[in-house]
Amino acid sequence: MVTMRLRTTLLAVCFLCARSVSGSYPQAQNVTWKSTNFKTLLTWEPKPSAEYSYTVEFSTISGNKQRTSHCIRSSATVCDLTSYLTDLKACYTADVLSEPLPGITSDDIEAPHSSSPRFCPYKDTDIGKPDFKLEVSEDKKNTTLYVTDPLTALFNDGHQLTIRDIFSSQLEYKVTYRKNRSTGKKVYNSKTSTIELTNLDRGESYCFNVQAYIPSRNPDKQLGELSLTKCSENDKPFFEGFSVGSIAAAIFFILLMIGLIIAVTVVCCRRVKKAQRRGKQVPLQDA
Incomplete structure (x- = not known):
């Protein structure tokens, strides 16, 4: 008898814990890829309420x-997929699903979802600004x-890759230079990381x-971020x-000016x- 009552109590507790929610959850908006130097994040809006969460699904086109475990039923609005997009020359899409939190059921047969644009890491990741020495x-x-x-x-294999490791001979560098006191600019393209300029x-x-x-990229993705400006020293006399x-x-x-002074x-x-002479020539007055 006690066992039956205990089972009934447990079932009642489980029933109360499994709350049911009717209606659809909001779909994710503005699903966007953000990628620089192959650090690739999927982002979206809005922040979810206390009743639902987001799950990310991704795949190559076919x-x-x-x-990925850290993007399942999460309250975050960003998912780091850097280490999962292993085929850099493939193209990927992702879906952001609006799902109930654990312990909450929904009447939705299929979770509301929003899809991302197509993303191809090799062609689409932005390239950050390089550093250089003069x-x-x-x-x-020569400079x-x-x-x-x-x-x-x-x-x-534990080695952090550079953009040269990935793009190999397709990577070039564009150098923009000018005289220090001039606005006129010249451009030089180099296929190597050591760039010698001889026409200065x-x-x-x-x-x-x-x-x-x-x-080899589309025109809007050909150029990376511009580096900081560095100038060589002026060896000419001031005049x-x-x-x-x-x-x-x-x-x-x-x-x-010297003459005027x-x-x-x-x-x-x-x-x-x-004035001093005049002061000496003035007679003294009797008291």
Whole structure:
């Protein structure tokens, strides 16, 4: 008898815990891929309420759907799929399903879902800005840029891969440079990470920017993020950057200012001396 009552009580508790919700949950909105250097996130909106969660399913265009444990019935609105998109040259799609939380049932036969656009890592991931070092030759005729290939979020046998490891010979670098005091720009493309520029004016200071360039991609994805600007030192004498007329005018102006200062000083000294003489010539008044 006691056993029967206990079973009945447990069934009642389980029935109360398994709440039922009628109606559909909101679909995810703005499902978007965000990827830089093969660090790939799927994002969406809005933040779910306390009654439902999100589950992500993803696959190649013709493959079977997969799930990852950290993106099942989650309250987050982002899913990191970096390590799951292993075939970089394949194209993927993903679905974000609106599902009840554990312990809650729904009348929906199929969970409401929203699909992502197609994403192809090799063609679509953005490339971050590279770093580089400048070196000017001793004879001041050549400037060499040593570019550090940006690291990716991918690893192979414990080794973190660079974009050069992945794109190989398809990776080039676009160098944009100008004279330090000029707005006119020139462009040079290099297929290597060591870039030697030989057509620069000797001793002139130049400023450089570098960005990854992958010609095989669609035009809107060919260029990576622009690097920080770095400038070489100016080895020319200060006056060499000015014309003869400018230098002559500057010298004339300096001499003129010196002459004016001397003249004003002389006039002031004379006035002071005259005032002193007049003060001595004034007779004393009787008290």
